Amino acid sequence: MKIEEEIKQNKPFKSEHQKAVVNLMFTASWWAQHATRLLRPYGISQEQYNILRILRGMHPEPATIKTLTERMLDKNSNASRLVEKLKQKKLLDRLECPNDRRRVDITITESGLRMLDETSLLMEGNMSTYFNTLTVEEAKQLNDLLDKMRG
Amino acid sequence: MKIEEEIKQNKPFKSEHQKAVVNLMFTASWWAQHATRLLRPYGISQEQYNILRILRGMHPEPATIKTLTERMLDKNSNASRLVEKLKQKKLLDRLECPNDRRRVDITITESGLRMLDETSLLMEGNMSTYFNTLTVEEAKQLNDLLDKMRG
DNA sequence: CAACATTCAATGTATAGACATATATTTGCA
DNA sequence: TGCAAATATATGTCTATACATTGAATGTTG
Numbered sequence: 306m307k308i309e310e311e312i313k314q315n316k317p318f319k320s321e322h323q324k325a326v327v328n329l330m331f332t333a334s335w336w337a338q339h340a341t342r343l344l345r346p347y348g349i350s351q352e353q354y355n356i357l358r359i360l361r362g363m364h365p366e367p368a369t370i371k372t373l374t375e376r377m378l379d380k381n382s383n384a385s386r387l388v389e390k391l392k393q394k395k396l397l398d399r400l401e402c403p404n405d406r407r408r409v410d411i412t413i414t415e416s417g418l419r420m421l422d423e424t425s426l427l428m429e430g431n432m433s434t435y436f437n438t439l440t441v442e443e444a445k446q447l448n449d450l451l452d453k454m455r456g
Numbered sequence: 457m458k459i460e461e462e463i464k465q466n467k468p469f470k471s472e473h474q475k476a477v478v479n480l481m482f483t484a485s486w487w488a489q490h491a492t493r494l495l496r497p498y499g500i501s502q503e504q505y506n507i508l509r510i511l512r513g514m515h516p517e518p519a520t521i522k523t524l525t526e527r528m529l530d531k532n533s534n535a536s537r538l539v540e541k542l543k544q545k546k547l548l549d550r551l552e553c554p555n556d557r558r559r560v561d562i563t564i565t566e567s568g569l570r571m572l573d574e575t576s577l578l579m580e581g582n583m584s585t586y587f588n589t590l591t592v593e594e595a596k597q598l599n600d601l602l603d604k605m606r607g
Numbered sequence: 608c609a610a611c612a613t614t615c616a617a618t619g620t621a622t623a624g625a626c627a628t629a630t631a632t633t634t635g636c637a
Numbered sequence: 638t639g640c641a642a643a644t645a646t647a648t649g650t651c652t653a654t655a656c657a658t659t660g661a662a663t664g665t666t667g
Binding site: 405 | 654656663
């Protein structure tokens with residue numbers, strides 16, 4: 306469906322650029338909804354999932370809060386607090402870094418890895434299902450345009 | 457900058473499709489940050505701004521909570537509460553609908569219109585500045601791809 | 608090495624998103 | 638008409654974002 310119909314906009318957009326911004330935000334929100342629902346049965350949010358993905362990518366090397374923040378999609382989400390939530394669920398371990406006591410070493414646990422294997426399979430499966438409307442060539446184009454959009 | 461650099465991803469993405477999803481979410485979050493900062497001096501959030509835009513579009517016809525929800529980018533954001541916030545700032549009026557007492561008629565005030573004229577000029581100006589990296593043709597392509605992405 | 612600046616993480620506070628539930632009104636139909 | 642179903646909005650609760658501030662540890666420099 307075209308973005309105008311999705312948001313029942315009666316007037317035309319002022320420009321393709323403005324429309325693209327609205328379309329971007331709408332599409333992101335649309336996908337966020339799906340992702341949130343997929344993850345809900347596992348008791349983790351998208352950003353918690355994202356943190357676990359970063360930790361798996363580095364495993365068995367530990368990350369610090371700083372590293373996580375740099376790699377997270379949402380730079381302002383509060384890595385400290387999200388890490389605390391995940392620790393309570395025993396999905397990661399947090400240890401004081403021996404070299405620098407300001408830092409904390411954060412490592413995904415076995416249980417975290419198991420849960421992530423399951424959820425990432427589910428997420429990736431859903432992505433393929435939802436996004437198979439795009440060809441690989443089109444996905445590539447979309448990536449280029451988004452990169453270019455950010456200047 | 458390419459998305460891999462933005463989030464300091466060392467490994468390649470599994471597929472262009474997966475990369476496109478990450479890119480979409482990252483770009484949306486990136487723009488949301490700018491928008492939030494632009495609106496901050498005016499004391500309104502993006503979604504409050506969005507509601508005012510919808511109301512201006514319908515003005516002088518009133519909207520209901522239901523109408524707003526249908527047209528908002530984020531279907532789950534709580535129109536009731538956002539309307540309440542905007543009412544407190546005297547940017548809109550909320551009246552019981554005479555035909556159907558379940559509903560409320562919501563209309564943007566003069567003061568709301570004035571503030572929106574100012575903020576939307578600012579927002580649109582910023583969009584042109586940020587997104588002039590894309591040609592009109594590319595913006596069109598991006599719109600088509602996003603529409604197609606949602607299936 | 609002492610004083611000051613910087614870095615890293617945690618926390619306080621306000622706003623918003625996600626979702627279930629409550630409450631009032633209207634509609635539809637037996 | 639009466640009563641259940643549907644509709645419109647509001648609210649409670651938990652989580653997350655935005656941003657300022659705090660506090661501890663480390664770096665830097667005279």
